[in-house]
Amino acid sequence: MAIPLAYNVRNLFVRRWTTAFTMGGIALVVAATMLLAALVGGLQRMLVSTGEPDNLVVLRKGATSDGSSMLPRDAVQALRTLTGVARGPDGEPLASPEIVNQPFVRTTSGNRENVLVRGVEPVALRVHRAVRIVEGRLFRPKLGEVVAGRGAFQRYVPGGLGSRIEFGRRRWTVVGVFDSGGTAFDSEIWADVRDVQDDTRRTGYSGVRLQVAPADREVVIRRVAADGRFTLEAKPEQSYYREQAETANSLYILVLTLAVVMATGAVFGALNTMFAAVSARTAEIGTLRALGFARGTILVSFLTESLLLAAGGLGSGVALAALAVWAVNTLLSGVQFSMMTFSVATVLLRLTPGGALLGLVLAAAIGVLGGIFPAWQAAHLRVVDALHRA
Amino acid sequence: MTWPRLVLRNLLRHPLRTLFTTLSIALSIFLVCAVLTLPGALAAIFERQSSNTRISVHHKAGLTYWLPYAFVRKVRSVPGVAAVNHYSWFGGIYDEPKNLFPNFAMDPETAAQVWPDYGIEPAALERFRKTRNGAVVGEQTMRKFDWRIGQEITLRGTIFPVDLTLEIVGVIPEASGNPVVLWFNRVYLEEAMEPRGGLRFVGMLWVRADRPEHVDRVMQTIADLFRNSEAEVAAETEQAFLTSWFSSFQGFIRVILAVGFLVVGAVVLIAANTSAMGVRERIPEIAVLKSLGFRRRPILLALMAESTLQASIGGVAGAAAAYGILGALRTAGKTGGGMPFLGPLANFQMSPQVAAEGVAIAVVVGLVAGAVPAWNGARLNVVEALRRLF
Numbered sequence: 001m002a003i004p005l006a007y008n009v010r011n012l013f014v015r016r017w018t019t020a021f022t023m024g025g026i027a028l029v030v031a032a033t034m035l036l037a038a039l040v041g042g043l044q045r046m047l048v049s050t051g052e053p054d055n056l057v058v059l060r061k062g063a064t065s066d067g068s069s070m071l072p073r074d075a076v077q078a079l080r081t082l083t084g085v086a087r088g089p090d091g092e093p094l095a096s097p098e099i100v101n102q103p104f105v106r107t108t109s110g111n112r113e114n115v116l117v118r119g120v121e122p123v124a125l126r127v128h129r130a131v132r133i134v135e136g137r138l139f140r141p142k143l144g145e146v147v148a149g150r151g152a153f154q155r156y157v158p159g160g161l162g163s164r165i166e167f168g169r170r171r172w173t174v175v176g177v178f179d180s181g182g183t184a185f186d187s188e189i190w191a192d193v194r195d196v197q198d199d200t201r202r203t204g205y206s207g208v209r210l211q212v213a214p215a216d217r218e219v220v221i222r223r224v225a226a227d228g229r230f231t232l233e234a235k236p237e238q239s240y241y242r243e244q245a246e247t248a249n250s251l252y253i254l255v256l257t258l259a260v261v262m263a264t265g266a267v268f269g270a271l272n273t274m275f276a277a278v279s280a281r282t283a284e285i286g287t288l289r290a291l292g293f294a295r296g297t298i299l300v301s302f303l304t305e306s307l308l309l310a311a312g313g314l315g316s317g318v319a320l321a322a323l324a325v326w327a328v329n330t331l332l333s334g335v336q337f338s339m340m341t342f343s344v345a346t347v348l349l350r351l352t353p354g355g356a357l358l359g360l361v362l363a364a365a366i367g368v369l370g371g372i373f374p375a376w377q378a379a380h381l382r383v384v385d386a387l388h389r390a
Numbered sequence: 391m392t393w394p395r396l397v398l399r400n401l402l403r404h405p406l407r408t409l410f411t412t413l414s415i416a417l418s419i420f421l422v423c424a425v426l427t428l429p430g431a432l433a434a435i436f437e438r439q440s441s442n443t444r445i446s447v448h449h450k451a452g453l454t455y456w457l458p459y460a461f462v463r464k465v466r467s468v469p470g471v472a473a474v475n476h477y478s479w480f481g482g483i484y485d486e487p488k489n490l491f492p493n494f495a496m497d498p499e500t501a502a503q504v505w506p507d508y509g510i511e512p513a514a515l516e517r518f519r520k521t522r523n524g525a526v527v528g529e530q531t532m533r534k535f536d537w538r539i540g541q542e543i544t545l546r547g548t549i550f551p552v553d554l555t556l557e558i559v560g561v562i563p564e565a566s567g568n569p570v571v572l573w574f575n576r577v578y579l580e581e582a583m584e585p586r587g588g589l590r591f592v593g594m595l596w597v598r599a600d601r602p603e604h605v606d607r608v609m610q611t612i613a614d615l616f617r618n619s620e621a622e623v624a625a626e627t628e629q630a631f632l633t634s635w636f637s638s639f640q641g642f643i644r645v646i647l648a649v650g651f652l653v654v655g656a657v658v659l660i661a662a663n664t665s666a667m668g669v670r671e672r673i674p675e676i677a678v679l680k681s682l683g684f685r686r687r688p689i690l691l692a693l694m695a696e697s698t699l700q701a702s703i704g705g706v707a708g709a710a711a712a713y714g715i716l717g718a719l720r721t722a723g724k725t726g727g728g729m730p731f732l733g734p735l736a737n738f739q740m741s742p743q744v745a746a747e748g749v750a751i752a753v754v755v756g757l758v759a760g761a762v763p764a765w766n767g768a769r770l771n772v773v774e775a776l777r778r779l780f
Contacts, residue, residue, distance in 0.1 A: 021663035028656035032649045039645055063548035064490060068481045070549050111637045114452065168451045199775040200455065256426075258421060262653060265417040268410035269660035275407065276667050312574035324648065349645075 001289065003297055006374035015277065019309065022273040026313025027320060028268045030359045033259040033322035037355030039335060040251045045247035051237035052129055054086075054214055057292055058224055059207040061233040065244070066100045066206040067116070067343065075230040079208045082309055083214040088126060094211035096120060097126040099196050099204070102343045103167040106191070108158040114334075116157060116343035117146075117167070118189045119196025127209050137177045138162050143190040149186040149258060151160035151346040157190070166201040173219055184241065187345040202378030209237065255358075263362045266313075266372040270370025274306050278378045285378050286386025299379040307364075307369020314363035318356070324348045393688070396578040397695045400668070407492075408700060411664040415704030416711070418657035423712035423740060423748040425650040425728040429643050430744040432636055444626060444630040445604050446506065447612055448594035450622045453479075456591035457621050462497075465595055468611050470604035473503030475590040478576060482554065483543025484535060491531050492591070493545060493572040504598045508568065512559025523578050528569035532561055552582040597625075650777070656753060661759035665697040669767040676767050677775030690768035697760030704750020709745040716740045747750060 012019045031167055058079055063069035076097040079085070086094045087322065097120040104112045118124075122138060125131060139145035144163075148157055157174050164171045180186050197203060200248040214221045218238070278285070285298060328335060334346040403407050456478075466474045478495040498518040500725035501510070510526060518524045527537065537543065537558055544555045556574050565570070582587040597612070601606045609625040614770075616623045626634075633640065667677070679689060719741065 014463055016667060020664055021659045021666070025656045025659040025663070028652045028659070032652035032656070035645065035652070036649055039642075060548045062483045062487055062546045064483070064487045068548050068552070087456050097585050101452075102454045103535065104450075112634050113637065134508065168455070242479055257756070258424075258649070261421055265414040265657065265660070267415075268414035269656075270661070272407050272410050318678075320652075328645065332644065335637070337642060 001297070002040060003293060003301040004301075005304065008308055009300060011277070011305060014306060015280075018273055018276070019286075019312075021317065022236075022269055022309050023312040025269045026266050026363060027317035029262045029366070030314055030317025030363055031320035031324065032262060033162035033255070033361045033362055034181070034318065034351065034355050035324050036255045036258060036322065037358055038325050038349040038351050039347070040255055041249070041352035041355055042335070044245050044349055045352070046182060046184055046345070046347055049181070049381065050130075050240075050241040052127075052211070053236075053238060054212055056210045056212055056215070056217070056220060056224075057207060057237050057240045058210060058232055058234045061225075061231040061255060063207075063233075065183070067102060069206050071205045071207060071232070073204055073229070075232060076205050076208055077329055077380075078227065078229070079224070079232075082210075082220065084212055084220040084223065090121075092123065094123065094127050095204045096124040096209045097193060098124065098207055099167070099193055099200070100206040101196055101200050101201065105156045105165065107155055107165045113344045115152065115167070116345075117196060118188050118190050118366065119193035119207060120190050121193050124190070124209075127211050128180070128185065130183060131379065132179050133176050134179045136174075136180045136256040139175055139190070141191050142191075144170055144172050144195055145175045146172045146188060146189050146191040147178050148174055148189045148350070150177060151178050151186040153177045153332065154187050155346060156185075168196075176246055182348065184345055187343075190354055202254070212236070222224040228255045259358060259382065263366055266366045267369045270306060270309060270366055271373065273309065274302065274371050274374035275377070277305065278302065278374045281374060282381060282386050285381055286383050286388075289383045290387060295379040300377045300380045302375035303368070303371045305336045306375070307367040308372070310363045310367025313366070314359060315320065317363070321359070325351055392780035395691065397692055397699065398695050400446040400672075400692070401700060404668075407664060407667075410737050411661055412700055412707070414660050415657055415701050415755065417704045418755075419708030419748045419752050420707075420712045420715075422650050422655050422751055423709050423744055424716065425646055427716065427740045428646055428746055429716070430741050430747075431718040432639070432643070434593070440628060442629065443539025443599045444603055445597040445599060445605065445609055445612070446594060446626055446628055447597055447623050447625045453594065455621065456593055457595070457623065459590050459592050459678045461590060461616065461621070461623075462595060464615060465597060465612055468563075468615065469610070470599055472598045472600040473500040474598075475500045475504040476594065477596065478579070478591070478593040479549070480545065480574075480579065481549045481552070482547055484543060484545055484584060489535070490535075490574065491570055493563075493574070494578040496573050496772045498573075498575050501573070502524075504596050505566070508566035509563050510566070512645035517559040518573075518575075521557055521559050522552070522575065523556050524559040524592075525572055525574040526562055527558055528562045528566070529564045530569040531572060532558075536726055545635075549556045550583065551586055551616070552578070554578065554582060596628075622775065638780040647680040654755065657754050658759055660699060661697060661755055661761065665693070665760050666763040668696070669693060669763040672767070673770065673775050676770055677772050679778065680752060680770065680772045686768045690764050693764035693767050694757065694760045698756035699758065699763070701752045702749070705749040705755075708752070712748065713740055713742075713745050745760045 057066070058071075058103065059069040060071060080093050080095045080097070088094055101117045101119065102114040103117060105115040125133070125138065133147065134150075139147055149269070153174070157163060159165075161174060164173050166172075178185075178190070193205075204253055210220065221234045224232050252329060288298060329348050334348045336344050337347050448455055462474055462476055465471060475497050480493050480495055482493050483489060484491070498515065501517050501518065502512070514526060519527050531537075539558055539561065541558050541560065542555055542707075544553055546553050554574070562571065562573075574624060580589050595606065599608045606625060609627075612625040613623060717740070
């Protein structure tokens with residue numbers, strides 16, 4: 001016969017301060033871990049979800065990002081007419097030549113940041129299909145007009161739509177806001193490619209994004225590499241961003257290390273609590289045994305109590321982490337990261353299933369490891385000795 | 391029994407419990423130290439003394455806007471200027487594209503005058519001046535790629551259409567605080583670019599003022615010198631330049647600090663739980679002490695001393711472990727490389743100051759955790775307690 005669960009629950013209530021402190025400790029450990037996991041999760045999600053499956057990024061061979069690549073004008077011309085590049089219904093090749101620049105832009109709080117400004121042509125919106133103008137309109141060429149990604153708009157355009165912001169050598173009018181569904185583009189400002197070329201006094205481009213039918217992909221990649229006139233390299237847009245996300249994986253090791261060390265600390269806390277519980281209830285355990293409850297039953301009962309502690313900690317820890325994530329995302333409007341290109345990207349924290357699983361595993365481990373030894377001790381008390389203490 | 395012995399005996403009454411709690415505190419302080427290393431490294435960068443006389447001069451619009459090379463000569467003649475050097479971002483790739491590290495074309499002639507604080511060997515700088523394709527490399531980068539002095543390496547250009555073969559002639563020591571950078575002679579890059587239209591621009595200038603009190607005037611003069619010219623400049627101290635460069639890390643550091651805060655909270659709860667348990671079990675004893683005539687204060691102090699001593703031991707152990715492990719990881723070259731978006735912060739260089747902070751936090755944890763239980767113990771109602779006993 002099993003000892004009723006109510007016995008454990010009531011015991012936890014009797015020692016309410018000890019229970020609260022131990023649960024609190026576990027909760028803080030779970031919350032800290034999940035908060036960090038949410039940071040990494042947000043960073044990875046932003047990078048992994050960026051890019052279209054049938055787009056190629058063409059850069060200078062060896063360049064890691066479009067910020068560190070330079071293409072001459074005739075290379076762009078050659079790519080536009082490359083066979084295999086998809087065409088719109090009007091016959092226009094879906095090739096978006098782009099120039100990337102990183103001027104200082106003032107944030108709404110007055111700091112100066114390197115912001116990624118992408119000079120594009122109107123065809124960019126047909127190649128980057130995730131990008132949609134959600135407010136206002138697209139810029140017109142040669143007028144110094146820009147559209148800002150959702151995140152960039154919030155951070156750098158205090159005056160709102162139609163206002164002017166200053167960066168580079170001139171002032172620009174913000175005529176639209178675009179949304180790319182939480183991808184890296186949301187932290188960018190897009191302008192007319194010739195305006196950006198004028199502003200940076202550059203004649204070339206950083207790279208070209210091509211839309212290519214999936215069947216033609218490998219052929220086009222090979223064709224780009226084989227062109228002896230230029231040293232170019234094409235790669236799928238998704239793997240381009242995923243490579244950048246690889247750096248986030250190294251952060252995961254950091255989070256895991258942190259989680260394991262913290263959890264070990266919490267296990268010690270739980271051990272103290274449970275050992276104390278066993279020693280305070282020695283007489284009770286003796287009575288239970290005398291009444292005929294088996295060793296195994298007692299072991300399970302104490303282990304259950306420890307798991308209840310951990311479950312309480314997990315519940316409040318998840319709540320705390322959710323609160324912290326909400327606070328960071330709304331009050332600080334996300335966390336700024338300096339990316340490979342040295343421009344700033346805003347990452348919204350995200351509680352991922354992976355992060356939640358990590359919290360769960362952590363709490364379960366604390367409950368089991370913190371409870372098993374005291375429970376073993378409780379189960380193996382000698383009845384006579386235990387009753388003697390009463 | 392003397393007072394310190396009472397404290398010690400009490401600590402050893404439950405050796406296992408004391409061990410668990412101490413370990414728990416040690417682990418937490420270990421984490422707090424590791425976490426504080428990030429903002430600590432940032433503070434160390436800002437506080438470097440000599441950077442107060444080093445001035446960064448760059449285009450007002452951003453670091454991607456280059457300056458005419460002629461500016462170097464013009465700035466050299468500004469009164470109060472001791473020496474001028476310059477940086478041009480080459481962005482070369484060694485071996486694999488993901489091996490990103492900063493490499494700049496600069497002027498070997500004035501390296502010693504502009505960066506006397508870097509502690510580069512005079513003989514190395516002499517070789518740097520004399521070797522046309524010479525390069526001096528930060529100690530950490532040397533270690534990362536397993537380079538040796540005298541070795542020839544090839545950097546593949548992605549911004550410049552040239553590859554450069556450089557001979558390593560010297561090392562920039564770890565203590566410079568900039569152990570990842572690679573410097574090579576700008577003249578060598580100019581020669582390589584000659585058939586492709588030459589190179590008439592520099593990325594930015596580094597100016598050293600002759601005396602600290604001249605810094606403000608020199609910055610003002612330089613800014614005025616190029617007002618309304620083809621490229622307006624911003625001149626600021628190295629410290630201000632780095633502060634603004636790193637401002638984008640603030641959000642990330644806030645999250646990291648929040649995690650540290652949660653860890654400290656967790657350990658306070660765990661330690662407080664332990665001392666509360668200790669006091670609760672000792673109620674009869676405390677009552678006896680009081681009835682023997684001991685006053686509140688010595689009892690309170692003994693109980694506080696117990697938790698503080700325990701926490702201090704844990705704190706010292708944790709801080710020492712963090713210092714040792716992070717130091718060993720650094721020496722093994724395991725840090726610094728993997729996280730380009732953390733920039734120089736990824737070195738995880740833990741300063742003795744951070745270790746001291748960790749120990750201080752531990753002491754506070756001990757005081758806080760001991761305070762309420764000790765207070766409760768000290769003002770125990772003797773009659774009540776003794777009645778419970780008999």
